[in-house]
Amino acid sequence: MRHTIAVLLENKPGALTRVTSMFARRGYNIESLAVGPTERHDVSRITLRVDAEEHSLEQIEKQMHKLVNVLRVQELVPGEAIERELALLKVSAPPSARAELMALGEVFGAKIADLGPDSIVFELVGSAEDVDSFEELVRPHGLQELVRTGRIGLARARSGSGRSRPKVLV
Amino acid sequence: MRHTIAVLLENKPGALTRVTSMFARRGYNIESLAVGPTERHDVSRITLRVDAEEHSLEQIEKQMHKLVNVLRVQELVPGEAIERELALLKVSAPPSARAELMALGEVFGAKIADLGPDSIVFELVGSAEDVDSFEELVRPHGLQELVRTGRIGLARARSGSGRSRPKVLV
Numbered sequence: 607m608r609h610t611i612a613v614l615l616e617n618k619p620g621a622l623t624r625v626t627s628m629f630a631r632r633g634y635n636i637e638s639l640a641v642g643p644t645e646r647h648d649v650s651r652i653t654l655r656v657d658a659e660e661h662s663l664e665q666i667e668k669q670m671h672k673l674v675n676v677l678r679v680q681e682l683v684p685g686e687a688i689e690r691e692l693a694l695l696k697v698s699a700p701p702s703a704r705a706e707l708m709a710l711g712e713v714f715g716a717k718i719a720d721l722g723p724d725s726i727v728f729e730l731v732g733s734a735e736d737v738d739s740f741e742e743l744v745r746p747h748g749l750q751e752l753v754r755t756g757r758i759g760l761a762r763a764r765s766g767s768g769r770s771r772p773k774v775l776v
Numbered sequence: 777m778r779h780t781i782a783v784l785l786e787n788k789p790g791a792l793t794r795v796t797s798m799f800a801r802r803g804y805n806i807e808s809l810a811v812g813p814t815e816r817h818d819v820s821r822i823t824l825r826v827d828a829e830e831h832s833l834e835q836i837e838k839q840m841h842k843l844v845n846v847l848r849v850q851e852l853v854p855g856e857a858i859e860r861e862l863a864l865l866k867v868s869a870p871p872s873a874r875a876e877l878m879a880l881g882e883v884f885g886a887k888i889a890d891l892g893p894d895s896i897v898f899e900l901v902g903s904a905e906d907v908d909s910f911e912e913l914v915r916p917h918g919l920q921e922l923v924r925t926g927r928i929g930l931a932r933a934r935s936g937s938g939r940s941r942p943k944v945l946v
Contacts, residue, residue, distance in 0.1 A: 612923075617805070618805070619799070619800050619803050619804060619805045619806075620797075620800035622796050622800075622806055622809065623793060623796040623797040623799075623800040626792050626793040626796055627790075627793045627797065629789070629793075630789050630790035630792075630793040633789050634789060635787070635788070635789045636789075636792060636811070637812075637813070638811060638812040638813070639792065639809070639810070639811045639812075640809070640810045640811075640812075640923075640924075640925040640926055641806070641808060641809045641810075641926060642807075642808040642809075642810075642861075642863075642923070642924030642925060642926040643807070643808070643922070643924055644921070644922050644923065644924075645915075645919045645920070645921060645922040651923050651924075653923065688864060688889050688890050688897055688899075690862060690864060690889065690899055691812075691862070691925075692860060692861070692862035692901060692925055692928065693812075694858060694860060694928060694929070694930045696930055696931075696933060717901075719858050719860065720858050720932050720933040720934065721933055721934075722932065722933030722934040723934075724933075725933040726933060727858055727930055727932070727933045729858075729860055729901065731862060731899065731901055745815075749815045750815070751814070751815060751930055751931075752813070752814050752815040753782075753812070753814065753821050753823065753928045753929070753930055754810075754812030754813055754814075754821075754928070755810040755812060755861075755862055755925035755926070755928050756810055756811060756812040756925070758862065758864060758923040758924070758925050759864070759923070760864045760866055760897055760921055760923055761866075761921075762890050762892065762897070763866060763890040763891055763892030763894075763895040763896060763897045764890065764891075764892040764893075
């Protein structure tokens with residue numbers, strides 16, 4: 607089963623490697639990972655997606671929390687978190703295919719980031735499933751390049767209810 | 777000087793760690809990193825941002841290319857590549873501040889991903905500089921949480937001219 611995990615860690619050289627190498631040592635493949643700055647300048651946030659059984663995941667998360675520089679580990683539970691992903695897709699687009707591609711883009715709310723004589727670069731933000739669907743639709747036109755950030759996520763703003771907080775694991 | 781580097785690598789456990797640990801060993805801090813699937817199911821793409829001198833960077837890149845599973849290393853040169861970043865920002869927003877925050881969001885083309893009684897979650901796509909500016913503007917309202925994907929990038933669609941290809945390093 608796939609899980610999305612958010613890790614807050616001190617912004618130090620080697621901190622990211624300690625987290626990823628724990629997965630590597632155990633033979634887990636990280637499907638996507640995004641790390642970037644947070645609201646605190648000395649803290650980074652990793653959001654990663656991994657395929658693991660529930661019990662293996664708990665072990666990994668406990669181990670992760672013991673690592674130097676790791677401050678918090680949290681699972682983002684689908685439906686209780688806002689999850690988004692950004693993708694850039696460069697698609698073959700001779701003038702004859704342009705209108706059809708632009709119409710597909712419009713359905714998904716994709717922006718045109720660049721337009722060349724033979725190709726279009728789409729910028730798409732959505733759930734991972736939205737990105738998958740759009741990718742599938744444009745692939746027959748010739749998908750030249752695809753870059754995805756991997757999903758990032760936050761607890762919902764409606765956290766007043768108390769029900770919608772993400773599960774803090776360790 | 778900050779550089780954005782795109783690395784294509786085989787989608788194998790440990791491949792990501794080998795790349796990040798090379799930076800860690802040399803004491804370089806990776807400012808942001810995004811890794812996700814590409815147009816080929818067996819290949820992942822890392823886009824990372826690092827602060828390094830030109831000559832150190834060349835060394836790192838040569839070393840990186842020798843790593844198992846690494847297929848291509850490319851620097852994304854500003855202006856010659858499309859670079860985008862996605863950020864989610866949860867900002868304190870009592871009803872009295874809501875209108876002002878929404879107006880700020882509109883200026884930056886930020887979408888409202890969630891709205892609660894006391895906070896707003898904005899979804900913003902743009903250059904890293906756009907995200908920085910928006911962050912600075914909403915910070916006085918109370919920035920509760922910020923997640924950024926780190927930038928991803930692609931060569932422009934206008935590559936027919938030959939001038940606009942990113943620099944292939946190794």
